[in-house]
Structure formats: structure tokens, C-alpha cells
Amino acid sequence: MPKLVANDIALALKKRISLGEWLENGRMPPERDLASEFGVARNTVRRAVSMLEDDGTVVRHVGRGTFLTAGNPDSMAATVARMEGTSPADMMEIRQLLEPAAASFAATNASTGELNAVREAHKIACASQDMPTFEHWDAEFHHRIFACSRNDFLKEIHNLMRILRNQRPWFEMKKRSFSEERRATYCSEHQLVLDALLARDSEGASEAMLTHLRTVERNLLGR
């Protein structure tokens, strides 16, 4: 009998959304179904759903249905796809945020076995004579530091960055910037990181890593 039935329905829907309904595939029932469920004309449901849409709680697609904006299933792949276009400068900026932190975590959390694995990778990288081998063990050195960090999400982000860096534009860039002298520089910088890790000096590990990444950035981007 009161007016503003649409408003009431909108609130009821929000309530049900907040209780986790329709979270499986993120899809709400068709307007026609809701209308009969609420015992109301479809027009009224439409107005209610439009309020949710204005909220940003929901998006509608002709022919497909109405979807919760949270619980977006397939956008993960799209996000990763967009990452493929990441510029070296952007990525270096993020590496300088994450890797010193990872090194710091590693200094406090790593087991001696894990640290030995880091040392191993460092040793092979230093001993390697050709660029692909060095590249591989250099990456492995960084990767194993992340492996010590005890944060699985951080590890996976690093995996992402690693995969991106192994793609075409990056590969060219690394090849161009590679030189025997730089390899030696990287080795000695890695050594400082490793020393700090072994000394369980988290502050020092973080700083050594940051220094190293700044060198890498300078070499890669030519600044």
C-alpha cells in the first residue's frame, strides 16, 4: 500500500547481496523472475535494479543479465593480459618497492637451507660466462630471495614480473644493456645482498637490494 515499493525492493536486494547471495557466478536472476518473486510488476523491479546500478553495486547487459560488480570472474585474465604491456620503467619502480622488502623479510625468515640455495644461485651466476646462463641464474638469485620471504603472494607477484621480463621487448633490452663489466658489477652487488642476508641484517639486505636495483635501472633505461 505504501509508495516507494521500488525503494524497498532495492533495499531487500542489497540485503541479499550483502548476505552473499548470487556470489557464485556473480549473476542476479532476470528481472522477470525477480518481479514474480516479489509479486510486483517488472517495471518496478527495473527501477529497483536501476538504483543498484546507480550505486555501482551491479551492472546490466542486454541479453546476458545483471551482474554484481564484486565477484567478477573472468577479469583476472584480462588484468594479466594488460600487464603484458608493462613498461620497463614502471616495472623497475615496483621492483624497487617489493624486492628490498622481500630481502628484508628473507633476512629475518629464511632457513639456512634457503640461504644456501640463494648463495648457490649467486655462485653459479658469477661463474657463468655467457649472457643466457648469467640471466638465468641472476633471475634465480632474485627468485630464491623471494622464496625465503614466507609470503606466497609476494612470491607469485615476483613470478609474474619474471615471466613478463622474459618476453620479447624485455629480452632485447637486457641483451642490449648486457656487458662483461656490468655482469661483474651485478655480481658484487649481489654479494652485498647475500652478505647481509647471511648476517641476518634485514635493514642492510633491503638497502643492498635497493642499491642493486638502482644500478639495474640505470643500465636498463640508460639514465
Next chain:
Amino acid sequence: MPKLVANDIALALKKRISLGEWLENGRMPPERDLASEFGVARNTVRRAVSMLEDDGTVVRHVGRGTFLTAGNPDSMAATVARMEGTSPADMMEIRQLLEPAAASFAATNASTGELNAVREAHKIACASQDMPTFEHWDAEFHHRIFACSRNDFLKEIHNLMRILRNQRPWFEMKKRSFSEERRATYCSEHQLVLDALLARDSEGASEAMLTHLRTVERNLLGR
């Protein structure tokens, strides 16, 4: 039954793949077989399998069949799949690394238009009365700060985190930890972040964001 059958089939297939089905030879059944098994047209199965192909779960070869790409832990798809299992604690740790930095970047880089967008999201979030609306605009607030950061990679990482946070286990956790009082706390903390951004105080923005994230962590993980 509603529609989006292909979507459901894609999810069912992913489930079965992650349960280790078809792992011996890495080969999935022919599309025609799957079609009859699911009781749908082959076109529909094709669309489902195409989704798997798009996110890299699977490769197809004419005349040979459809094959799993799993077994290669270095693939994007496998990395993303592993991320789905990220624990709240791990993610909060990374948020505390990245978001203060994003806020700091935003304070120096954002255009006034972008800052207005941030303010707008903040305003709506504070004014919202129910949990889904607040959730949405709270997320939008954070997202728009990342949008100011001028680092596309950082933005995409945040998108990843946002998607993960909208999935089942997180949703339950947020629902449990939501309360009117906490919403008010978040609003006032957001306000401090916003003030620092508007004052172009990168240091302050970073600190305010960190403070906020520590509150969120405390509420979410109950520490």
C-alpha cells in the same frame, strides 16, 4: 534454468582440471564428447573451452585435440591460479607495501581532476548506508588512488588484489568484520589520506594510508 551455460561449463571444466583430471596425457576429451556429456551443443562447449584457452589453461590443435598447459608452473595461468589461494595475511602485508607507496606517488603526480574523483568516491562511501555500497566505494577510493599513481603496472597489481578480495573466503571475512563503527573509522582514516593528498603531502599520505591499512588488518585478522 537461466543462461550462460558456457560460463558454467568453463567453471566445471576448470574445477575438474584442478582436481587433476586428464593429467596422465594432458589431453581433454574431444569437444563433441564433452558436448554430449554436458548435454549441450558443440558450439557451447567450444565457447567454454575458448574461455579456458583465453586464460591460458589449455591449448588446442586441429586434428589432435585440446591439451592442458598445466605442468608448466612458470606459466601465467599457473601463477594466476596459485594467486587465487592467497591468504588474507599475505595480502595485507603486500598492501601495506604497495598502497602507501601508491598514495605517495599520487600526492605528487595526481591531477586535480583525479583527486576530485578520489574525493568523490570517499564522499559516497561515507554517505552509504549498507555494506555492498560501502564496500564498492571503499574499493573505488583505493582504486582511484592507484589510478593517480601514474604507474600502470602498479594499477594492475591493485586490480589483481581487488579481484582476489572479492572472492569467497574474503567475502565471508569482510562480512564478519563489518560493523557500523568500523565503517565510521574507515571513513575518518580515509579522510586523513585524502587531506594529505590534497595538501600534496606525499609523506603524510603514505603514513595515513599505512595507518589505515593497519586498522583494516587488525579488523580483518582479529589481532
Next chain:
DNA sequence: TATGAATGGTTCAGTATTGGATCAGATAAG
């Protein structure tokens, strides 16, 4: 080597579902 079966790739016409838009009429509030 040649053939044919198996398999993914493509296209098309037809049907069903779903949100978008509009309209005439009924009902309640001011």
C-alpha cells in the same frame, strides 16, 4: 603412399532469453 577417421575451426539460420523503452490506465498522496 593413399585413404579415411578423428578433431578442432568456421559459419549460418533459427529460437529463446534478457535488459531497454514506451504507453495507457489504476491508485494513492498532497
Next chain:
DNA sequence: CTTATCTGATCCAATACTGAACCATTCATA
């Protein structure tokens, strides 16, 4: 009376599924 809202209905536009045919490639086997 006027205004706003809801009802009930109709039509439109976009999307999804069906069923079918045909193509291209691969591979086992005659």
C-alpha cells in the same frame, strides 16, 4: 486536481544456445 508511483502490456535490441553443415589438419592404417 495534480503528481508520483505502480501495473500490465507490448515491442525492440543484444546476446546466448541449438543444430547442422562444411573445412583444414593430423594421424593411424590399409
